[in-house]
Amino acid sequence: MPNTCVFCGSDAPLTREHVFGKWVAKTGLDLSPLEHHAGPLNALPRHLGNQPPYRQEVRDVCGACNNGWMSRLESAAQPVLTPLILGDSGAIAVGDQPMIAMWAQKTALTAMLLSSKEQRDNGYGLAPSEYRALYDNRESMTPLSGSQFWVGRFEGDGAFAAVRVTPLTVRIPGLPEPHIPQAYAMTIVLGALILHGVRFPPPARSIDAxxxxxFSRLWPTSSRVDWPAGQVCTEETFVSLADAGMLRVGNGEIQLQPWRHAAHLPQSAIENGMVKVRALCHRHDVYYPPALLQEALNGTFYAFMVACECSAYIVHTDADRIRFRAAGPPEGISQMYEDMSGDEYIFRDRNGEFICKQLPD
Ligand SMILES: [Zn+2]
Ligand SMILES: [Zn+2]
Ligand SMILES: [Zn+2]
Structure with missing residues (x-):
């Protein structure tokens, strides 16, 4: 079956589409090589290698989309966003706000195409209907219905660019977590600019957040946005913000939370004195000692190997989660672990010994 354009469904030859329009590389941002990662939270980071930032490309878009409405959207966004990316104060006129919100939505959808096909088949990434719905808005230049967007200021150490999509569930006290996400958060950082949005795809009902x-609200539009406004987001607060941590709905009883399969480890996941976490295969669990959580709270992080029936993994602890960093046959994974620098530690508890390497600060 031929590959078809994710947006319009055409089976015309697919072209390379930049995640960020080519104009982003010309804004004067630091273009030194960065490590790029794409993909859902807590899933295998797909290394895109060291390449100049802002130049990642995907190949799921046809020429008519690429050179048509997507190109028009980039051209319209460029003059509005360039001063904000460079950190010059500015404004977004009411008339430009739907277009900028659509640009953020388009950038999030395009960046998610960098996730592997396998990840997408496993339910990560965004539904094909999201792409078709955005295509349907190409003439109106508006974001998807049931979405809200905000704009703020980011302050980072050197070049930091990110596109992050976090699946969300709507949690109602006393009810179990829904099995599938009902919304997703989008966060885009480019230079001093941060765009944040949430979308409730049908059949979910949109909830005002x-x-x-x-941050100033961009969509639904109400008044001119003067930039910057609100608190400054930093690399430290970025993950919490991207996980919808700064969004409140209703009177606070209903909560938007990262879908647990994709993000945070639930407290209840301690089993027989070990922390249980779903492996990347989504079929098996792997275990590690709770002492590593305590270490992480104290700011000390480790790498370790675990395995399920399908695969071995390298896992890193982080401030509020663990991350799968590699997956593959046990021989290759243990070689990767061997090759890592860092002092080795052994955690001993009633479950036995657990070997880790400390990660550099
Ligand atoms: Zn197309
Ligand atoms: Zn990396
Ligand atoms: Zn498995």
């Missing part, structure tokens, strides 16, 4: 960080 309040951005507690004081």
């Amino acid at each position: 309040v951005m507690t960080y004081g």
Whole structure:
């Protein structure tokens, strides 16, 4: 079966589409090589290698989309966003706000195409209907219905660019977590600019959210946005923000939370004195000692190997989660672990010994 354009469904030859329009590389941002990662939270980071940032490309878009409405969207966004990316104060006129919100949506959808086909088949990434729905809005230049967007200021150490999509569930106290996400958060950082949005695809009903960080609302549009406004997001607060941590809905009883299969480890996952976490295969669990959680709270992080029936993995601890960093046959994974620098530690508890390497600060 031929590959078809994710947006319009055409089976015309697919072209390379930049995640960020080519104009982003010309804004004067630092273009030194960065490591790029794409993919859902807590899934295998797909190394895109060291390449100049802002130049990643995907190949799921036809020429008519690429050179048509997507190109028009980039051209319209460029003059509005360039000063904000460079950190010059500015404004977004009411008339430009739907277009900028659509640009953020388009950038999030395009970046998710960098996830592997396998990840997408496993339910990660975004539904094909999201792409078709955005295509349907190409003339109106508006974001998808049931979405809200905010704009704020980012302050980072050197070049930091990110596109992050976090699946969300709507949690109602006393009810179990839904099995599938009902919404997703989108966060885009380019230079000093951060765009944050949430979308409730049908059949979910859109819930009005309040951005507690004081970012200006871009969509639905109400008034001219003067930039910057609100608190400054940093690399430290980025993950919490991207996980919808700064969004409040209703009176606070209903909560938007990262879908647990994709993000945080639930407290209840301690089993027989070990922390249980779903492996990347989505079929088996792997275990590690709770002492590593305590270490992480104290700011010390480790790498370790675990395995299920399908695969071996290298896992890193992080401030509020663990991350699968590699997956593959046990021989290759243990070689990767061997090759890592860092002092080795053994954690001993009633479950036995657990070997880790400390990660550099
Ligand atoms: Zn197309
Ligand atoms: Zn890396
Ligand atoms: Zn498995």
